[in-house]
Amino acid sequence: MNLNKLLFLLYFSICLNANSQNLDGYKLWLNYDKIEDPQLASDYSNLVRSIYLSNSSDILKNAQNELGRAIPRLLEKNGSYTATIQPENTLIIELFEKLPSDLRLQLENDFRTTNDEGFLIKTISYKSNPVTVISAKKDIGILYGVFRLLHLMQTHQKLTTIDLIDSPKVKLRMLDHWDNLDRTVERGYAGFSLWNWQKLPGYIDQRYIDYARANASIGINATVLTNVNANALILNPMYLDKVEALATIFRSYGIQVYLTARFSAPIELGNLKTADPLDPDVQNWWKNKAAEIYKRIPDFGGFLVKANSEGQPGPQNYGRNHVDGANMMATALEPYGGIVIWRAFVYSEHDDTDRAKQAYDEFLPYDGKFMDNVLVQVKNGPIDFQPREPFHPLFGAMKQTPLVIEFQITQEYLGFSTHLVFLPKLFEEVLDADTFQKGKGSTVSKVIDGSLYGNTLTGMAGVANIGTDLNWTGHPFAQANWYGFGRLAWNPYLSAETIAEEWLKATYSSEKAFVEPLKKMMITSREAVVNYMTPLGLHHIFDTGHHYGPGPWVDDLGRPDWNPVYYHNADYNGIGFDRTPTGSNATEQYAKELETIYNDTRKIPEKYLLWFHHLPWDYKLKNGIDLWDGLALKYQEGVNQVKDMITTWKNAKPYLTEGQFKEINMLLQIQLKEAEWWRDACLLYFQTFSQRPLPKGVDKPAHTLAYYRSLKFPFAPGIRPQWD
Amino acid sequence: MNLNKLLFLLYFSICLNANSQNLDGYKLWLNYDKIEDPQLASDYSNLVRSIYLSNSSDILKNAQNELGRAIPRLLEKNGSYTATIQPENTLIIELFEKLPSDLRLQLENDFRTTNDEGFLIKTISYKSNPVTVISAKKDIGILYGVFRLLHLMQTHQKLTTIDLIDSPKVKLRMLDHWDNLDRTVERGYAGFSLWNWQKLPGYIDQRYIDYARANASIGINATVLTNVNANALILNPMYLDKVEALATIFRSYGIQVYLTARFSAPIELGNLKTADPLDPDVQNWWKNKAAEIYKRIPDFGGFLVKANSEGQPGPQNYGRNHVDGANMMATALEPYGGIVIWRAFVYSEHDDTDRAKQAYDEFLPYDGKFMDNVLVQVKNGPIDFQPREPFHPLFGAMKQTPLVIEFQITQEYLGFSTHLVFLPKLFEEVLDADTFQKGKGSTVSKVIDGSLYGNTLTGMAGVANIGTDLNWTGHPFAQANWYGFGRLAWNPYLSAETIAEEWLKATYSSEKAFVEPLKKMMITSREAVVNYMTPLGLHHIFDTGHHYGPGPWVDDLGRPDWNPVYYHNADYNGIGFDRTPTGSNATEQYAKELETIYNDTRKIPEKYLLWFHHLPWDYKLKNGIDLWDGLALKYQEGVNQVKDMITTWKNAKPYLTEGQFKEINMLLQIQLKEAEWWRDACLLYFQTFSQRPLPKGVDKPAHTLAYYRSLKFPFAPGIRPQWD
Known part of the structure; x- marks a missing residue:
């Protein structure tokens, strides 16, 4: 009976822990x-x-x-x-x-x-x-x-x-919220927007305060409240009152508020006939708007602008260019110390150049022409937040313009909030990359912290992964990505390992026997997702729109460069995007030293192989095996790495509450299922071209290609609602 | 220095409480x-x-x-x-x-x-x-x-x-979730849907368990997971797997899962050409669907159906009637013990009868014709969840059909989640109402618990006010409405006072000096909202679509019976909806005893005055003053009552943490502002007809009528998204 009693007590204490976990x-x-x-x-x-x-x-x-x-x-x-x-x-x-x-x-x-x-x-x-x-x-x-x-x-x-x-090495350490006014979050996988516009300004949710605390604790000092696919209404007095209430709280934690500015706002809100940046009425409208904002929020940060990109209005609608647009807004903000952050994420439906080249082509000519209070914000890679991309060629190349690097903390192309992927490992890879633009050692970090070209205005932005979920980020380990982004924005030279260790200790336990294997798991997790989604330089083979799960077969979207087939180019001869001089010659946008490496299949790191080269299925990889077999084995390796993560987590159980253990275990099981889905769907599809059997060691697919192609997810989260 | 130290300690302990509050x-x-x-x-x-x-x-x-x-x-x-x-x-x-x-x-x-x-x-x-x-x-x-x-x-x-x-007196004690598959919640003001369909079935959120615990603690034993404005996809295998995961958890707390069934699902999911309930293929489709569901969920509750109402498809699309539709589904569910709950919330755009009469007219002829496993669900009043309505005339009148009463726990027409309104006081008023349909004492409670006509299948449904907000219901006191609904579903004879006291003690403190004034505040809160929104029997004068704030002037909606002017009928002669024999004669739908009372301005309780009568502005109220003055004073009284609530809350401070105090205080300040908005907007508008000054004691409006009419709330929460 004593044993029975003991078991009961044990049972109850577990329940108690389980309950407090979430x-x-x-x-x-x-x-x-x-x-x-x-x-x-x-x-x-x-x-x-x-x-x-x-x-x-x-x-x-x-x-x-x-x-x-x-x-x-x-x-x-x-x-x-x-x-x-x-x-x-x-x-x-x-x-x-x-x-x-x-x-x-x-x-x-x-x-x-x-x-x-x-x-x-x-x-x-x-x-x-x-x-x-x-x-x-x-x-x-x-x-x-x-x-x-x-x-x-x-x-x-x-x-x-x-x-x-x-001391922080970067001046603007900024979260970009892609939060819509209806509280949906574009590419948000942790519930909905924290900003409860309905109840603001009268009701101050404790979460606003705790959000500010968390950010201040890692040195984040700027927040863009609204989606870059912007709604002009945020600039209306009714909404500015609400923004002011948030700014008041955030100010007391050293955080400046920014808004996205819809370029056509003078038409939509001001009843003007045009938003032409050279039109004096338009210029005046923005000047008055700036005055109106700064009256409420004296330390307002400024505007983040997505213009002439993916359907957003911009200066090109009026035959003007990015410099005209950005400087017009910068002029309005300048008297108050405000800045404009102008996004370089552009690719035109009327331009059939390789999409990876377009931002560079479009922005490089403007180098040195922006006003001093303009920063240009460039995504880490030339396509769009893929599990792996080479760094964006604008870094280092744009020498007279301060560049903000834009990372995605939310996991749009990275399994949403059910996949454990430690992103500081990705960020570190980009920051450590050498651009060679001012000789060897011209790393992206040095571009970003201003040390390479002596910029004083510097910045790092992360697209937030924060929502209304009780744990803020959906996946508990996604908290580490928020944390790690902040730490790297503070100091871009920190290692991913250091960050993982700090976070694990602060969040779970400082026990070495817990921290060491878990740190290893986090570090490996990024390579795992690359392996099971897009190994060897593959990219953008995600299913339509929502980007949840594989869709390498998708070929029916309105624009060629929205279709996965555009990016992998698989055919009976081989696979990959030729960006060498025989192809799009995107390699020429990099410094000579890198161009030479990227153009040469013998020199290029294999992680970028199919990003830059179209290669036959029997191309021999460095380890001597055929490309097809190597690709298949990489997919399998990704799956195996997730299995290892599950084992690591099981071994960590003694350091966890029952609730903590169970929650992540459920998520890892989903991740495993989806890693297998990726492997099976991609290999079955590519096999229709390679016409080769799966090599030994690769598991047989669970379903047919037709099955994987039939899967539909009409309510996958994070898609922009139709009313925008 | 000791005092200073003491103050510091006090300060810190307050901060600590503030933090734990949310x-x-x-x-x-x-x-x-x-x-x-x-x-x-x-x-x-x-x-x-x-x-x-x-x-x-x-x-x-x-x-x-x-x-x-x-x-x-x-x-x-x-x-x-x-x-x-x-x-x-x-x-x-x-x-x-x-x-x-x-x-x-x-x-x-x-x-x-x-x-x-x-x-x-x-x-x-x-x-x-x-x-x-x-x-x-x-x-x-x-x-x-x-x-x-x-x-x-x-x-x-x-x-x-x-x-x-x-023992519970009612068999089905049910929450209706108007939750859409994209996690928006129609008429939801506490964030978004708890059901994270994306992560189900693999990820079991702790909230599902805590939701079930909370429901079981008050005896709720049924939940309808999806919106009555239904999406057929929920019946697809992919979603049924997810529903099964929820049902498994809920079963262990004695809660049965129900789904809403879109009447056209056989067309949308089954590729049939029709959803005609007399078509054998359609009947088979539903039979097979039932089998498919019960294979996964052996204790599945059944279907809740909104048919031929507000654009939802139904049997009338095929020239059939409600009985044909309900019995067809009931036949499919019957082998498994499942039931159909068929909503009587119907009013036709092709019927120009008083909307308040239509459900009775349409459903009474079907009395006794439904199968034994069909319940008809009737909203508490004949219009639509107004702050006050007389009970729905179908209660007591439909003698051979078990009726489920549908209350709204969410506060669609009651100030959303910023107004403190204790709804059990409203529920109690309806349940205690005497229908006289089987002589004196034939209360709605007795209809609902089956004692009046000897039904064994009985039910009470509440449209849930639960969402992803940390505190579940947005307003902390809205938790009392969830609690109170559950308690009344268990025992419809409980008093609102008893429920308020139970909830206050369990939630805050059992101290008498705290409980007594707070209980009084809760009980008064329902009359307050009636006073500042729709006094003396006014109804449905809410702003378009979102129903947030006043819109008595709205007259441009597609259907006459969606417009506030249809309901208040204000003109230079007077105000109110004549439902006596000189008007729509809706009073004839009540038992003789009530009809007589309602038809007679000398007998009718003044709370229902303008519901049933159109009266001149100088009509003399029982207290001897003119209707216009009385109406204005009622609006003012509502505002004053909110001011009293604020005082009561301030006095309760010693029993609260700083965080608890501040949160409700902020909400009460919003409620006060909005109560004043209601008073000012409605009185200014009605004054354009009455042409009379505001009586002494009524505050001067803060703005002009034009200002109130200009207010727009494009992102007010709780509206159905466009894709539905």
Whole structure:
């Protein structure tokens, strides 16, 4: 009977955990779990034994609030606070200029290297006592420093003495929300838009505050609230009142609000006959609109604009060009310090050049012609957020224009929110890529942080994966992509491994036996998705519109360059897109050093093989096997990698609540099923051209090609509604 | 400095509460807050000192799970469990037939009055020891009994001896979800659909389980997953797999799943040329479909059908009638015990009779002609979920057909999820109404519970107000409407006051000084909304389509009976809809006793005055003042009542966390603003006819009529998307 009783108790305690699990997901990497290690707990308790911090601004108040939230959870006691700086203090949190002179003197040197958003956490001595100081030039640095200290505690770092100086390397660290006014989210897989326009401005959802907290904790300082496929209504007074309410909250976490500006807004809202950027009435309309916005939101960031792209209106509708359009808006914003972020994601239905070449062709001639408060935003690759692309050739090539790199945090072409894919590995690959545009070592990172060409206005943007799901991102591990984007925007030189480790520790557990295999799983996950979706440089073979699941056979869309067959070019002779001089010659858009490599099948990394080359089915890969067999084995490898992820997760069970374990396990099972679907559908389809059997080691498909082609998903999430 | 320190600590503890608040909303009335009263805590601890309960079914396992969740939270200790029934047990939870014979003997008599879903909680003696027994005829009764015991603890009832027998009085206690397959919710104001069809069946969201728990805790035993404006795709195998996954979870909480059946599905899914209910191919299609569903879901409930109503297809498209359509489906479901719920919400664009009369006219002739497994579902009033309507004349009149009453828990015409309106007060008014159809005392309750005409199949349906918002219902007090609907479906004779008190105690606090004023506020809230929206029997004067805010001036919609002017009939002579013999004579659809009252302005309750009568502006109300003045003062009274609600809430602050206080306070401020909007817009508009000044005591409007008429809300939530 005692055993029975024990089992009962065990059973109940599991239920309890299971139940609390999904609310835990809400807390993100800020869960502030209790420090169980007695030595650490004692050290940290000493650190917060006597805290001084000022609360003279909203941002500083929020730094205090965060300590007030975190310390009682981490240490099961409150921190103790003094009203002025005292010799007894163990932790002093204050702006550099307000520190007592003897402290300033000790830190002066460190402050030469920090910028306006940077901070320092350092153990020094004050009146002969050791004290840890968090200091910064501005309030926001204090907030960042407090978040960092709490992160260090949550990840169990030794903090008896600490010496940490950190400043963000990129100025605009920005989330792009593709959120529509009806709360649907284009390419959103985590529910619906956080912005409850109906209840704003009167009702401030706690989620707005927690969203801002999460962003500030990783240094994100800008948010574009609305979809680049824009609705002009957001610029109407009724909506601006609502935007103002959000901006007020976000300001207190150092986050500036941006909006997308629909180019035709002067017609739609202003009843003008034209939106021609050279028309004085149009110019005036935008000037007045800017004044109207800045009256409400003095620190409004500016406009993000998608113009003359995928049906969006733009200056070309009036025979003008991108420079005319961008500079017209920049002129309106300039008096207030606002900026224009002009997207380079263009490809024309009237242009039958390789789509991968068009943005470069269209934008390079404008280099140096944009006003100083214009940034051009370029997607990481030349097509569209594929599991793998070479970096966009505009990086490094556009030398006199600051470029914002646009990553997609949401997983449009990456299995939505049921696939575990750690995207910082993808981001890292792009950032580390060498453009050679100013000699060897001219990495994309150096373009982005401005160090290559000396830009002061710099930026990194991520298309958000955030929605109304309880855990914010749908897949719990997709939180790591939000986290990792923020960390890389802060410091593009961080490694994906470091980020994975930080996130795992802050979110789940700092136990090495948990962290190490899980980190490996996260790092591998990106290659897994490439393998089971688009190995060896394949791309854009996704099913129509929703981009959920494979559709390599799709050939009936209105524009050639929307069809997968355009991209893989499979036929009886072979597969791949010839972008060498015998084909579209897209390779010429890269620096000579890279052009040579990309043009040469013996030199090109095989991960880009079919991106740049059309090759016969019996082309010999570096490992000596035929292309067809190699392709098939890559698909199988992707599936096998997902199976390994499932095993890794099962082994991690001791470190997880039952609820945490089950949730991810369910998702991994879906991912496995869909990886198999990708493998089977793609191989069956390509086999109709290769006419070759599947090599040994590749599983037999579960269904026929006709079955896979018959699958329809009319309500797949993330598609733009028809009314837009 | 000590004071300063104290203030700091206070400040931090407030922040902490503020932060936890919005996660608390997720827990609904099942928050299981710690029992602080030492005597109660000790009594309850004694009660759970030694528990026996069997776990031989999924439902019983869930009863155990709930104890495992609740007891540690309520009492900060685990209950202790025995594997068999023991003399030491303090709490025995077992089916009646499995109890030891000496316990059975003591309870035998009690079980004569319980039905299959009922339960008993009773303190008796076992082997000379006092023991509390929860027992029932079926597993579901056990689950209900456990939830009730936990509710009694959470609401601080004395349980040293307990003697409680309870059985539901209505058989189908059903939520109707108007959820679309794209996750929008028609008339949904709490986010989007809980059903994440994309991730089903592989991913089981914890919310599905918590939804089922919440429903089971109040006795809801049926759920219609999909919108009555139906999409046939839900009946496709791909979706049925997903429905099966939900049904499996819900079954373990005693909840049966129903679907809406689109009448034209045989054409849309089956490629038939017709959906004529007398066509053998159509009949076969439905038979096969039923077989297909029951193979997956053996306890599938059946179909809810909206046919030939507001554009939905139906039997009339083929020259057949409602009986033909309903019986055809009922024949398909009958072998499996399934039922058809056929909605009587019909009004024809080709019928210029008073819309309030049409459902009665159309359905009464079919009385007695439906098969035994058909129920007809009738909205509570003859128009459409207005803040106040007289009961629907079909209740009591349709004597040989079981009627399900359909209430709207979501607040389509009631201010969406920003207005605090306690709907059980509305439900109670309808249920208590006397139809006189079988003499005095023939209340709607008695129609619904089957006691009036001896129906065994009985039902109450509520259009759900549940969505993806963290707190489920948008407005925290809207949780009380879900709760209250469930309680009234269980027992239509419960008072709204009792329900308000139960809910307040379970959700917030059992402190009398908190509960009493809040209960009063909740009870008043329904009259407040009637006053500031549609006083004295006005109805359907809402703005177009979305029904958000006032639109008494709207006169341009496609059908006359969609226009507010159709309903209020205001002109220079007066206002109101004449439904007496000089007008539409809708009063004749009620029993003689009521007809006489309704026809007579001296007898009719003034709350229904303008529903049934068109009266001059100088008509003298019972209090002696002119109709115009009375109407204006009623609008003002509604506004004043909201102001009182704000005061009540401010006074309740000591019993609330900062977060709880602020959230409702923000919502009440919105409600006040909108109540004033209603008053000002309606009075300014009606004043164009009455040509009279506002009486003393009525505030001057803040804007002009033109301003109110100019307001547009293109993205108001809850409207059906265009693709349907």
